[in-house]
Every structure is written in structure tokens, then in C-alpha cells.
Amino acid sequence: MRDQTPMKKDGCDHGRYVRKVREDTQRYAQDLLSENERLRAAIASLESEKRRLQELVLRVQEDLAQQMREQARLRGSLRQIEGESRMFSARYAEVETENSNLANLYVASYRLHGTVDRREVIETIQEIIANLIGSEESAIFELNPDGSALSLVASFGIEAERYRTVPVGSGAIGRAVLTGETYLADGCNGEGLAPQGAEASACIPLKLDGKVTGAIALFRLLPQKTGFEVIDKELFDLLATHAATALYCSGLHAKLASEMATPA
Numbered sequence: 001m002r003d004q005t006p007m008k009k010d011g012c013d014h015g016r017y018v019r020k021v022r023e024d025t026q027r028y029a030q031d032l033l034s035e036n037e038r039l040r041a042a043i044a045s046l047e048s049e050k051r052r053l054q055e056l057v058l059r060v061q062e063d064l065a066q067q068m069r070e071q072a073r074l075r076g077s078l079r080q081i082e083g084e085s086r087m088f089s090a091r092y093a094e095v096e097t098e099n100s101n102l103a104n105l106y107v108a109s110y111r112l113h114g115t116v117d118r119r120e121v122i123e124t125i126q127e128i129i130a131n132l133i134g135s136e137e138s139a140i141f142e143l144n145p146d147g148s149a150l151s152l153v154a155s156f157g158i159e160a161e162r163y164r165t166v167p168v169g170s171g172a173i174g175r176a177v178l179t180g181e182t183y184l185a186d187g188c189n190g191e192g193l194a195p196q197g198a199e200a201s202a203c204i205p206l207k208l209d210g211k212v213t214g215a216i217a218l219f220r221l222l223p224q225k226t227g228f229e230v231i232d233k234e235l236f237d238l239l240a241t242h243a244a245t246a247l248y249c250s251g252l253h254a255k256l257a258s259e260m261a262t263p264a
Helices: 005-112 118-133 171-179 230-261
Strands: 138-143 149-156 165-167 202-208 211-218
Touching: 005 118, 005 230, 118 138, 118 149, 118 211, 118 230, 138 171, 138 230, 149 171, 149 211, 165 171, 171 202, 171 211, 202 230, 211 230
Parallel strands: none
Antiparallel strands: 138 149, 138 211, 149 165, 202 211
């Protein structure tokens, strides 16, 4: 009887151990399931966060692309504005030049008709040639009464005796008077000289009531002037009529003054 009692005890202990192992295994399995659920929830949360971050990155990229497009548009607008600004600046400079040219033309016209003194008229014509056109060598001629030749009235910077009389139709000056058309040499060199072989840089016939009464010849131009501009041709047109009128009126005034000073 004493031999059976320990065996029962050992069987009970063995059963409790098995139950304990089974319970521990169940708890471990339950813990694993719980941990698995927690990890799945964490993974789902991370996936959701990942999608949110991807959407955020996409929006940032779209915003960046939009900003780059806007910057490109602004750079294009800036280039356009800069181009327009340069155009307006150039146009403003042109307008300023035109206004200055008009003022010079007005002053030249006013001075030509501001006196009947022949000496002052000739000096005014020479100042216009020197300061507004830019010539250091010039000559002013009047047509002889018979219309066959030009007589030198005044000159600057040239050998006056060489041009004392110029036959109409002879040379560039005489041909300009014969045709009544302004003569312009094809081009001037870097020193302001007339082209090789040209008699003069320009010759402007002076006209009164459509008839040639004289001429203005330009020879050497200022060194920085290599050719004639639009304003120069406008000055030529002004001189062609206004200088002719001023010379004619001053000549009549001088003749009348001389006649009045002579005893009857």
C-alpha cells in the first residue's frame, strides 16, 4: 500500500505540469496573436502615413512645378518689359533728338530772317554750316545777273581765289546750279573729307520763287562727321529757300541804303 501512494502523487504533479505548459502555451499564442494584431495595426497606420506623405510630396511637387512655371512666366514678362523699356528709351531719345533738331531748325530760320544786314546774314549762314551741319570749309555764291557764272560772296577755310568765279554747268557746284538739285557726294572718309576726286562734299542751290539765285558749297566736314544725316538734309532744304530769301532781302536793303545815301 505504501508503494502506490507516490505514484499517484507523481501523476498528479505530471498533470498539473501539462496543464501549466498548455496554459502557458495558450497565453504565449494569445500574446503572439495580440502582438500580431498590434503589428498589423501599426503596419496599416504606417501604410496610411506613407500614402499621406506620398500625397503631400505629390502636392509639393505640383506646387514646385507651378512655381517654376510662374517664375518662367515672370522671367518672360520681365524680358518683355525690359525690351519695351529699351524700346521706349530709344524712342524717347529719338523724340529728344527730333525736338532738338526742330529747335535748331527754328533758331536757324529765325536768325536768317532776324536781320536785313548783309554781313550778319552771311555770318548766320556760316554759323549754321559750321555748328549745325558741321563743315569747316564752305563757300557761299550768288548767281551773276546774266546767269552764266557764280560769284563768291563769302568763304571759310578754303582758298577763296580758286572759287572766285564758277561757271554754271562746270564741276559739281556748277552742275548743281544748272540742274537745281542738291549735290551730295557718295560718302566721306574718316577725316571728314570729300571722297577721292570729288570737288565738294555737298552743294545746295539757293532758290527764290523756284529760280536758282546762288549756291552753298561744303567741302571738308568735321573729323567726327563721316556723312550727312536726315537733319542735315532738312537744313539743306531750309538753306535752299530761307538763305536765298535772306541774301536777296539783305542785298536789296544794302542797295536801297546805298541809293538813299547817294545825293540826287
